[in-house]
Amino acid sequence: MDNVGIVVDDLDAAIGFFTALGLDLEGRAPIAGQWADGVTGLQDMRVEIAMMRTPDGHGRLELSRFLAPPVVADHRTAPVNALGYLRVMFTVEDLDATLARIGKHGAQLVAKVVQYEDTFRLCYVRGPEGILIGLAQELG
Numbered sequence: 001m002d003n004v005g006i007v008v009d010d011l012d013a014a015i016g017f018f019t020a021l022g023l024d025l026e027g028r029a030p031i032a033g034q035w036a037d038g039v040t041g042l043q044d045m046r047v048e049i050a051m052m053r054t055p056d057g058h059g060r061l062e063l064s065r066f067l068a069p070p071v072v073a074d075h076r077t078a079p080v081n082a083l084g085y086l087r088v089m090f091t092v093e094d095l096d097a098t099l100a101r102i103g104k105h106g107a108q109l110v111a112k113v114v115q116y117e118d119t120f121r122l123c124y125v126r127g128p129e130g131i132l133i134g135l136a137q138e139l140g
Contacts, residue, residue, distance in 0.1 A: 003051070003060035004088055006131060011065040013128040015050050017105040018061060021090060021098065021133075023052040026060065044068055054090075061088070076130030080110070087124065089134035095121050098135060102127065115139075 008014040015025055032046040046067040053060050080086060092098040095113060102125065110124035110132070121137040 001059070003062045005062040005064060006088075007064050007066060007071065008129055008131070009065065009071075010128060011048055011050055011063060013105070014063045014131070015052070017102060017107065017127045017131075018052045018063070020102045020105045022055050022092070023061065024055070026051040026053045042069055078132075080124065080132070087132040087134050089136055091136050091138065093137065095123070095135055095137035099123075099125070 006014070011028075015028075019025060028048070028050045030046070030048050036045050036047070037043055048065045048067065050063040051060055052063060075082065075084065078084075078086075099107070099109070099113075105128065107125045107127045110126060113121055113123040115121050119139055121139065122134065124132060124134050126132055
C-alpha cells in the first residue's frame, strides 16, 4: 500500500492534527491538469494535497482539499458501521499522552478507551472535521 487518501476542508487543521499524532509532513502541493482529470475521472479538477508520512516510514496519508469541482458528499459524521471508508487505525506508544496531545487539536473520543484482554488499549477519536481514526496501544 502506498497511501490512504482523506478529503478535508481545512488542510492546515488536518496537517496540525496528524503532526500532533506523530506523522511528518512530507510535502504539500497543488494538483491539476489533464493527467489529474484522467486519473480521478473529474473534469477540471484542482486540489491541494499534503502527504503525511508515518513515523516508521512505511505508510502515508494523502490529505486533499478540493478547490474544484465542489465536494459532493460528506461522510464526516458517519457512524462506525457505515459502508465505505471508515477509519485508519494507528499504533501509539502511550495512548493517554497521545489523547492529550491531539486533544489540543480538537480530537474527541467517540465513546471511551477500552482494554482488549491483556493485549491492547483501544479507542476511536474524531479529529478535525469529524475525521474518524482509531488508536491502539499494545500492552506488555
